[in-house]
Amino acid sequence: MNKKIIFLACVIGIALLSVSYISAESDVDTSDWVNITVNDINFQIPPEYGGGRNASGDYLFNNVFTFGLVALENNKSFRNNYGYEATNEENYDVEEMEIDGHHAVAYYSNxxxxxxxxxxxxxxxxxxxxALSYDGDDVNSSMKKIVSYSPKSKLSKEEFNEKLNKAQEEYIEDQIEQEEAYQYEQAYREGYNQGRSDSRGGELLGYYFFYKLGQRSRY
Known part of the structure; x- marks a missing residue:
């Protein structure tokens, strides 16, 4: 008998936790929230972020470190934006989550x-x-509510993760190529300025143009 009571108490406790979690997000008062449109999707945001600059593909209040919502509409913008943040040395934590039918990942940085x-x-x-960015150290109910205004995820969780991993890998590869191209260019210019534009200098310049061509071919 006691075991049954304990079991029922656990089930009820879990149910209450679930209800509390759902209520925490659904109970957000949005009566005074501000309407914005990003990438033809209508969002609502807390009034303290109202009055920002609203373009077709983004919304900014002061700057992206205060509040910003940006649509990463093509592979290049997605790769550069996500790749930079995912590899940022100032990150101290990362968290995966599901928000009202949306796959999501949060990066926290100082x-x-x-x-x-x-x-x-x-x-x-x-x-x-x-990319939803803001001054804060958690994904609270208000931020989750903003996400909930957009259509639900089209990708599976596996596809979502694959996209993120690919963007990060391509960003790292691109940064390495840019650094190598820069080093080749600097070496060539140094040799040229010193009056030593020999065959090695021409070879380095050739490598430089090769890397630049390779970069353009991926865009």
Missing amino acids: RSIVNHTVTYLYFESNGTFY
């Missing part, structure tokens, strides 16, 4: 440029990735 914590929340909606 940004020296603004001297405060910044959260970058990446989520996918109907095949398009978005």
